[in-house]
Amino acid sequence: MAVPLLDIRAQNAALKADIMKALESVVDSGAFILGSEVEALETELAALVGARYAVGLSSGSDALLVALMALDIGPGDEVLVPTFTFFATAGAVSRLGATPVFVDSRLTDFNMDPTDLEAKISPRSKVVIPVHLFGQCAPMAEILKVAKKHHLAVVEDAAQAIGAAAPEGKACSMGEMGITSFYPTKNLGAMGDAGMLFSSDDALAAKVRHLRNHGMNPRYYHSMVGGNFRLDGMQGAVLRIKARHLSTYRDARDAHAAKYAEILAGKSGIAFAGDANAEEARLILPRALPGMTHVWNQYTVRAPGRRDALKKLLAARGIGCEIYYPLTLDRQECFKGKSLGGESCTRAHRLAEEVLSLPVYPELPQAGLEEVARALAEFAAG
């Protein structure tokens, strides 16, 4: 049976009646930009992530940009970011004329390595952006400690991790600011582009609110240069409906990850990330590290030396998969000569050659999951 990587339509079909009703009410109200649906969403999601304020924004990418604008980041400043992440994390830094400094990743969870973070701090360092990649929080205890010691602001990139938690707190509540994305493939997906920034700092939250509307207040008076980073009412209405189901979606994703583990544990050639012998295995499965609430935006395995063969095998069986990400950011053409720290990110470079993300979406049928697991077991044994 064919198994897609993701089936967005299945999730939305189940909510279609509620969504159409909510959209109709936005049409009737005429509140297309910000408005009461966005305000209500901000209140509901601030409570969900445990932050005092939430500011609805046009996308996760813009949320990162506005966070750095609120911290007055610009030319001459350095911002520490993982090199193994989606482009937007470092793109925001360069868009402001600052320099991205790339930090290596850990093999156990794909996240920023705090030891390498500290090694790459310079007198120009201003901010660190830990990314909670694939739905699991970065090692925040260590990152927060390093940030405090070196007076860095922390902006959490939780684009893939709304609802995730670490022992230190929920994603988006641990740094000065945290951002998420509601891109349709995310755990809480809109029907277009949308994002949000969270903070418990009065001044930063107020500044972000100001920046999202051209730094304008009162109307047509501008005390700072912002932009149009506003969230629209239709997305707010859709997201409020879907947010009510977020914990159900997470539980389903978690159950799928547990099922993969149950079927594949002990099979020839298979190990779990962090196992003593993991690096000798043909296939390394992801796991939630102790104390972590993983929200499994992606179920990402590693197949050292044979990733492309695994991709081919899955494609031949109609199983959807994707490489997130095939090229680390330090090796992207646009950052050549305009970034620092990339050459030493050897673990991240390795990850880019080994990773493959597999179906784990909430509506994934049991038979589909078993089909994927069978293919993985055959691959690892062969």
Ligand SMILES: Cc1ncc(COP(=O)(O)O)c(C=O)c1O
């Ligand atoms: C880690 C990370 N950061 C930032 C973003 C940007 O979010 P958006 O697509 O909403 O601009 C994404 C989206 O894919 C992401 O995965």
